Amino acid sequence: MxxxxxxxxxxxxxxxxxxxxxxxxxxxxxxxxxxxKWTSSDMLDKVFLDKALGIPVFLAFMWILFTFAIETSGVYMTIVEEFFGWLGGFAGAIGNELLASLIADGLIGGLGGVLVFVPPIFFTFLGISILEDSGYLARAAFVMDRLMYKLGLHGRSFIPMLLGFGCNVPGIMACRSIEGENDRLVTILVNPLMSCGARLPVYVLVAGAFWSEAMVGGVVWSMYLLGMVLAIVVAYVLRKTVLKGEQAPFIMELPIYKTPTFQGSILHMWERGVIFLKKAGTYLLGASIFVWFLITFPLGAPIEQSYAGMIGHFVEPILRPLGFDWRIGAALVFGLLAKEVVVEALGIIFAVESEAAIATALAASFTPVQGLALMAFVLIYVPCLAVVAAVKAETNSWKWTLFGPIYQTVLAGAVSFLIIVIGGAMGI
Amino acid sequence: MGFSKGSGQIVALYSATLGLLYVLMGLLEIVGGFGVEIPLLAGVAGAFYVVGDSFSGFVLVVIGAVYLGGLGAVSGGNREGLSYVSVGALMSTALLALYIANILSNGLGLVLGFEDWLEWTLMDDLRPGLLLWVLAIPAVLIARKKDWRE
The missing domain is CATH 1.20.5 (Single alpha-helices involved in coiled-coils or other helix-helix interfaces)
Structure with a gap:
């Protein structure tokens, strides 16, 4: 019993x-x-937990966070870019053409193309740390619970979903704290729709290519918002169809508000950000060399006939309704290794090194609405292999492990197509 | 001195003015983002450096709504209404911090002589949220007035 x-x-x-x-x-x-006594906590909770204002206030703080992370980091991104440009100059002195290409395009170009996004990633984590340390994020979970409960998602799902903003793998692992089996499964399946830090470089790159500096933060914010909305909609559909059942109640103790300390916030930012740096120094470095190999070989062949070109041409028919060509197709396939690799791959495919040059190449090849559709596609389609493995480990089911990537790819195509149609009608 | 109905009515008048200004600027930013200009308000939009950013417009409207949210309570002398002024002040200050961080960052780009920042001036980064914060200073002072909460 x-x-x-x-x-x-x-x-x-x-x-x-x-x-x-x-x-x-x-x-x-x-x-x-x-x-x-009417304490400061009482005052803040009166508004932050308000039924009507709670969610708009949360969205406003999220906009401030992402605009801070993206607009403020522009100069620091240029500093990193200048450094890799300077480093790339040395590769020209290497006599062996293939080795020079490996170092300049594969290592420095590929890795530099990803490391340039360290500033916005760290600034995003700094903002999240400040909100978390202040005690506000727990209130955001409480406020979102009302909406999520109505839509069939467990209130406790909000914390794994928030963790998903950093990386979906710990987000999925955090679903262990959700008791109801169906609640847990739903949260695991929608967690990859939360924009992880790896997608941020793609958003910053594509948004920067098509929109003014003042708008970039807002466009990126809209992608995070789109992910949250889709997660809630998908959860609702799953709870009403294949994962029916009673919802477990949500109990949460709200921590007291605290003024975040500089040291604490920096430490928390570092703890999250260093994961990206470790990934860049190991996994992404390997991925960069792998992508370079597929683009360079067969030796002497034009890039379109390289192994990467063949992969791109293979998936091109599926992406053609969205207006994406083989280059985007190849980059998206490489994105299965890790989403940042999409940026690396685009840099190598377009044969340019700096983030600004990739953005210029994208702007010359696609329209702003296609850019928006590309960001949405990267947000929604098959998550990286590490996330797929985490879903397998947490669900212990091949059925649900395969279900995720399949529904996400279908959804990615549908949402991107809608963006193309609606955006086109609006003349974007 | 505790919070009274008399002081509450003054705070309510101030909150209403500030809230409406935030909402107005927010709406101008939102419609500006869709390429719509309101000729009658073009002067106001210019004076507050409205750039036509719909996203920041949404944030300004939310801040305005927060200021307006506590009007009923605060005008009746209910200290709970001060919550709205305090959170409004907090959000106004968060927006100010964002714009100052941007200005400092862009200033650094100019000092370092990076190409994209060579023509940057302070005027490029002026936004309604910066100017409205000056008007929100009394709200910040109200938020810090501990004896009104007792």
Missing amino acids: SAQEVLGEDPEIVLADQRYKFIGDVLQTSLVRGKK
């Missing part, structure tokens, strides 16, 4: 009830109450 059957309701609720009853009893016998 389970604890729930014995108690007649969720043990977690009973435990919380008893704990607060005990606290209440102790306070009643030991505390003499004065006139209640």
Whole structure:
């Protein structure tokens, strides 16, 4: 017999009830109450937890966060870019043409093309750390719970989904804290729709190619928003169809508000950001060499007839309705290794090194609405292999592991196509 | 001195003015983002450096709504209404911090002599949120007034 059957309701609720009853009893016998002071926490909660204002305020803070991360990092990105440009100059002195190409295009161009996005990634994590350390993010989870509960998603899903902003792998692993099997499965399946840090370089690159500097932050923010909206919609559909069942209640203790410390926020930013740096120094470096190999060989063949070109041409028919050619097709396939590799691959395919040069090449080849559709496609389509492996490990089911990438690719095509149609009609 | 109905009415008048200004600027930014200009308000838009960014317009409207949200309570002398002024001030300040970070970053680009920043001037980064914060200073002071909460 389970604890729930014995108690007649969720043990977690009973435990919380008893704990607060005990606290209440102790306070009643030991505390003499004065006139209640209206504390800073009360003041802030009055608005942050407000039914009507809570969600718009959350969205406003998210916009401030992403605009800060992207617009402020422009200069620092240029510093990194200048450094890799300077480093690339040395490759020209190498006599062996193939080795020079490997170092200039594969190592420096490929890796530099990704490391240039370290500033916006670190600034994003800094912003998230400040919101988290202040105690606001817990309120955001509480506010979102009302909406998510109505739509069939468990309130506790919000924390794994927030973690998904950093990386979907820990986000999926954090779903272990969700008790109901169907609630947990739904959250795992929609977590890859949250924009992880790896997608940020693609957004910054593509948005920067088509929109003015003042608009880039907003366009990137809209991609994060699109991911959240899609996650909620997909969760709703799954809960109403294949994963029906009762929802478990959501209990959450809100931490007190604190002024974030400089040291604490920097430390938390570093803890999250260093994962990206480690990935860049190992996995992305290997991916960069792999992409360079597929683009360079067969030796002497034009890039369109290289192995990468062949892969791109193979997937091109599927992407043609969206107006994407073999170059985007190849970059998207390489994105399965890690989403940042899309940027690396575009740099190598367009045979340019700097982020600005890739942006110029994209702007010359595609329209702004195609750019928007490309960002949406990168957001939604098959997640990277590490995420697929995490889904397999957490669900222990090939059925659900395969279901994710399939529904995501179909959804990516549908959403991107809608963007092309609606954006085209609006004359974007 | 505690929070009274008299002081509440003054705060309400101020919050209403500030909230409406934020909402107005936000709406001008939003419609500007869609390429729509309102000739009657072109002077106001110019004076507040409206650039036609729909996203920041949304944020300005939200901040305005927060200021306006507590009008009923605060005008009746209810200290809970001060929450809205305080959170409005917090959000106004967060927006100010964002724009100052941008200005400092772009200034660094100019100092380092990077090509994209050679023609940058302070005027390029002036936004309604910066100027409106000056008008929000009393709100910041109200938020810090601890004796009104007791």
